[in-house]
Amino acid sequence: MFTGFDFDVIQRTLPYLWQGMLTTLWLTLLAMVGGIVLGTLLALMRLSSIKAISVPAGIYVNLLRATPLILVIFWFYFLVPIAIKHISGDSYAQGIGPFHSALIAFTLFEAAYYCEIIRAGIQSVPAGQVHAGYALGLTYPQATRLVVLPQAFRNMVPILLTQGIILFQDTSLVYVVGLTDFMGAASKVAQRDGRLVEMYLFAAVIYFILCFLASYVVKRLQLRITPPR
Amino acid sequence: MAMIEFKNVSKWYGSFQVLKDCTTQVEKGEVIVVCGPSGSGKSTLIKCVNGLEPFQAGSLIVNGQSVGDKTTNLPQLRAKIGMVFQNFELFPHMNVTANLNLAQVKVLGRGVEEATEKSRALLTRVGLIDHAQKFPGQLSGGQQQRVAIARALAMDPIAMLFDEPTSALDPEMINEVLDVMVELAHEGMTMMCVTHEMGFARKVAHRVIFMDRGEIVEDATKDDFFGTPRSERAQQFLSKILHH
Numbered sequence: 001m002f003t004g005f006d007f008d009v010i011q012r013t014l015p016y017l018w019q020g021m022l023t024t025l026w027l028t029l030l031a032m033v034g035g036i037v038l039g040t041l042l043a044l045m046r047l048s049s050i051k052a053i054s055v056p057a058g059i060y061v062n063l064l065r066a067t068p069l070i071l072v073i074f075w076f077y078f079l080v081p082i083a084i085k086h087i088s089g090d091s092y093a094q095g096i097g098p099f100h101s102a103l104i105a106f107t108l109f110e111a112a113y114y115c116e117i118i119r120a121g122i123q124s125v126p127a128g129q130v131h132a133g134y135a136l137g138l139t140y141p142q143a144t145r146l147v148v149l150p151q152a153f154r155n156m157v158p159i160l161l162t163q164g165i166i167l168f169q170d171t172s173l174v175y176v177v178g179l180t181d182f183m184g185a186a187s188k189v190a191q192r193d194g195r196l197v198e199m200y201l202f203a204a205v206i207y208f209i210l211c212f213l214a215s216y217v218v219k220r221l222q223l224r225i226t227p228p229r
Numbered sequence: 230m231a232m233i234e235f236k237n238v239s240k241w242y243g244s245f246q247v248l249k250d251c252t253t254q255v256e257k258g259e260v261i262v263v264c265g266p267s268g269s270g271k272s273t274l275i276k277c278v279n280g281l282e283p284f285q286a287g288s289l290i291v292n293g294q295s296v297g298d299k300t301t302n303l304p305q306l307r308a309k310i311g312m313v314f315q316n317f318e319l320f321p322h323m324n325v326t327a328n329l330n331l332a333q334v335k336v337l338g339r340g341v342e343e344a345t346e347k348s349r350a351l352l353t354r355v356g357l358i359d360h361a362q363k364f365p366g367q368l369s370g371g372q373q374q375r376v377a378i379a380r381a382l383a384m385d386p387i388a389m390l391f392d393e394p395t396s397a398l399d400p401e402m403i404n405e406v407l408d409v410m411v412e413l414a415h416e417g418m419t420m421m422c423v424t425h426e427m428g429f430a431r432k433v434a435h436r437v438i439f440m441d442r443g444e445i446v447e448d449a450t451k452d453d454f455f456g457t458p459r460s461e462r463a464q465q466f467l468s469k470i471l472h473h
Contacts, residue, residue: 131281132318136332136384137308146331150322 009195010202013185020185021206023099027181028168031106035167036160038107039114044144046119057115064112069105070173076105077177098179102171110167117159121152158222165214169207182206230293232257232388232419233278238287240273240443247273248284249443255388260420262430262451265440266466271423272315274440275390278421279303279310292387308336311381315393317373319365325352325376326361329383337384344383351379355409371402378409388419395426425470431455439463 010017045057064072080101096104125148133143153160172183180188183203190199231254240248247270255261263271276282277289280296280303289296294306319328329348333339339347352358355375357368365373374394381389391410395403407429414420414433424430430437430451437454439447439462447454447463458464 126316126318128314128316128318129320131276132312132314132320134281134304135279135307135310135312135314136380137304137336138332139304142335146335147320151320154322 005198006193006195007198007202009189009193009198013189016189017182017185020180020182023179024168024171024181024183027099027103027106027171027174028164030103031110031171032164032167034103034107035110035114036118038111039118040149042111042115043118043122046115047122061112061115064109065116067109069109069170070176072109073102073105073173073176076101076108080104098174098177102174102177102179106167106171110163113163114160117156117163118152121156121159122148124155125151158218161214161218161221165211165218168214169211172207231255231290232259232292233421234288234290235274235277236288236290238274238277238284238289240270240277240282240284240286247443248277250287251443251445252287253438253445253448255419255421257387257419258417259435260414260418260433261422261436261438262434263421263423263438263440264425264427264430264466265446269440270443271440272392275392275421275423278388278390279307279312281312304336308332308384309387311378311384311386311389313374313377313381313389313391313394315396317365317370317377317397319373319377319380321365324362324364325357325368328365328376329380332380333383347383348379351382352376355379356405369402370398371405374398374402374406375409378406378413382413388421389413391420391422391424393423393425395424427455427467427471439466441466 042057042061045053046061048054048057077098080096084096129147129151130143133147138146171181174181175184175187186199186203190196233255235251235253238248238251239246251270251274253261263274265271273282277284277296278291280301284297287297291306292309294301296303296306319325320331323331326345326348329351330341330344333344333347334341349358349361352361355378357372357375357379360368360372360376365376368376378394394410395406398406403426407426410420410422410429411433422429422434434451436448436450438445439449439454439458439460441462446460447458449458453459454463455467458467
């Protein structure tokens with residue numbers, strides 16, 4: 001069935017593909033951590049009773065959620081160098097490179113999605129818990145950090161990880177700024193050696209295996225961390 | 230000067246008035262029971278004391294500080310007033326000792342060792358020292374509520390607020406919680422308790438406040454209240470809850 005195909009190409013280019021996979025994994029991990037930190041801040045802002053704080057956060061989140069990811073990646077890659085040149089006044093100033101610009105784009109984009117997940121998580125903690133914290137003399141930041149967020153994150157871990165899996169798949173879009181992630185590496189080998197079917201098939205299988213395993217782990221985790229109440 | 234002093238406190242949710250001109254006071258060492266039909270504003274009234282419920286009119290002085298005043302440091306005031314909730318509200322992600330230690334360390338600035346020592350003494354007192362390392366979800370309702378009382382006491386409060394502390398409990402667990410409260414009352418703790426436990430009121434209350442539709446209808450000594458309540462509404466309420 002596979003006559004005429006050359007799967008040996010995978011073995012020959014394995015180190016190169018591994019480099020690409022490392023880029024993919026780093027980008028996913030860093031954007032996820034950054035997105036969750038920024039998303040938590042945005043969620044707390046959106047839940048603020050002060051309009052001057054909640055409204056800007058709301059606008060940011062809705063704007064980013066209404067924008068295609070690929071556009072955000074583009075913007076950062078092409079606009080940031082222009083902005084740097086403009087601000088520094090140095091017309092020879094360089095951009096920050098495809099990896100960093102992609103990382104910032106993913107962090108900002110994911111933060112909008114994480115914000116909504118975390119906001120729901122915070123709201124899932126009963127108001128009585130906050131009152132109990134206040135009644136003991138905790139301040140708002142203390143009650144948030146010590147009482148609300150630990151419970152909220154525990155409820156949210158599965159959804160946050162699921163969003164991380166989606167992010168892992170989405171990182172394949174970085175080919176548009178010439179960054180060689182796993183998908184990019186597979187694609188380049190495919191074009192160079194004329195082995196399109198083999199390489200794209202291989203990439204699909206790898207993405208499937210990793211995402212499937214991760215989903216399975218999340219599902220197991222979900223069963224284990226449901227807290228006793 | 231009274232420890233807690235309400236003067237014409239009123240509160241609205243939108244156009245609906247939940248507290249109407251409430252005036253009363255609690256002296257140091259007094260045990261006050263607040264009762265009344267559901268929705269009469271009892272819980273709202275005691276949640277005003279530590280500023281968990283804001284109010285719009287009147288004044289409320291607690292330990293010499295005005296609760297409604299924007300310059301009052303509420304966390305500092307709350308740290309001195311213990312509160313026990315209907316649904317216990319223990320922190321489910323921390324074990325019993327950590328629940329008791331948290332505010333001692335974070336609010337009072339005690340060292341972990343000192344806090345733990347205090348926590349263990351209080352857990353012994355409420356009979357739960359064997360459960361010090363368990364999580365709230367592993368305890369019965371009565372046990373959780375006793376932990377909650379110990380958690381409030383760990384702050385060395387000058388007064389305690391109880392918001393229907395036995396209403397969420399199975400009948401056989403009510404007494405273990407009431408016993409702890411009776412002991413506290415006998416020790417001279419200033420207490421304000423929203424409760425339907427009239428046996429508890431008879432045993433330890435100095436005064437009973439009866440509320441209906443946001444108003445303090447009756448504010449009488451225990452003997453007067455159970456002997457000859459002046460208002461018809463209080464009489465009706467008593468006949469309903471005592472004749473079972």
